[in-house]
Amino acid sequence: MSKILIVEDEEKIARFVELELTHEGYEVDKAVDGREGLEMAEENEYDLILLDIMLPKLNGMEVLRRLRKTSQLPVILLTARDAVMDKVTGLDAGADDYITKPFSIEELLARIRLALRKRQANAMPLLSCGDLVMDIARHTVSYKGENIELTGREFSLLQTLLENQSIVLSRDILMERVWGYDYMGETNLVDVYIRYLRSKIDDRFKTKFIHTIRGVGYTLKLEDENA
Numbered sequence: 001m002s003k004i005l006i007v008e009d010e011e012k013i014a015r016f017v018e019l020e021l022t023h024e025g026y027e028v029d030k031a032v033d034g035r036e037g038l039e040m041a042e043e044n045e046y047d048l049i050l051l052d053i054m055l056p057k058l059n060g061m062e063v064l065r066r067l068r069k070t071s072q073l074p075v076i077l078l079t080a081r082d083a084v085m086d087k088v089t090g091l092d093a094g095a096d097d098y099i100t101k102p103f104s105i106e107e108l109l110a111r112i113r114l115a116l117r118k119r120q121a122n123a124m125p126l127l128s129c130g131d132l133v134m135d136i137a138r139h140t141v142s143y144k145g146e147n148i149e150l151t152g153r154e155f156s157l158l159q160t161l162l163e164n165q166s167i168v169l170s171r172d173i174l175m176e177r178v179w180g181y182d183y184m185g186e187t188n189l190v191d192v193y194i195r196y197l198r199s200k201i202d203d204r205f206k207t208k209f210i211h212t213i214r215g216v217g218y219t220l221k222l223e224d225e226n227a
């Protein structure tokens with residue numbers, strides 16, 4: 001469950017947004033001025049902050065500037081209507097998005113989902129072995145920048161191999177990780193899919209990432225680590 005901090009001094013707006021977000025399944029905290037908002041943001045783990053700009057004690061822009069010194073937490077600014085300067089300054093100061101008051105709750109929810117998705121995508125690491133690179137969030141694989149088209153199963157087999165580089169994985173383990181415990185198929189499915197991967201990667205690029213360890217299973221490693 002994502003946790004959201006609302007920093008908003010207008011009680012009616014804060015209450016309305018809190019109710020709607022709670023109803024959507026978010027966990028919500030509220031702060032009524034900039035100083036309290038900054039303190040709460042620094043002391044707690046939030047997934048996103050909704051930050052009003054016109055706030056008592058410390059304005060939203062200042063809260064954002066201070067926050068950005070230590071945190072890349074997604075921030076959506078709540079700006080007054082037609083405050084163009086606010087938007088530009090806000091984005092420059094490191095806000096992820098802004099929404100103009102009065103806003104519809106549907107629009108706010110859409111912005112929140114987008115910001116959370118972006119954060120998730122950025123948090124997902126790239127897996128790589130030499131020039132072979134897998135981007136899990138974007139579901140892409142490339143070799144020296146050249147795209148490699150994989151099916152879902154090939155992708156998850158390659159992901160398992162990349163996550164366990166230089167470790168020999170038995171057919172049973174690969175079967176379990178890629179096809180699942182309950183799969184009642186033949187373990188030679190693994191061999192079939194290893195062949196697909198080889199033809200799409202090693203054969204195509206004249207590389208040798210995938211190694212067969214006779215009688216044991218498979219491993220993925222850089223060629224020069226080859227024993």
Ligand code: CA
Nearest residue numbers: 009052054055
């Ligand atoms: Ca305000």
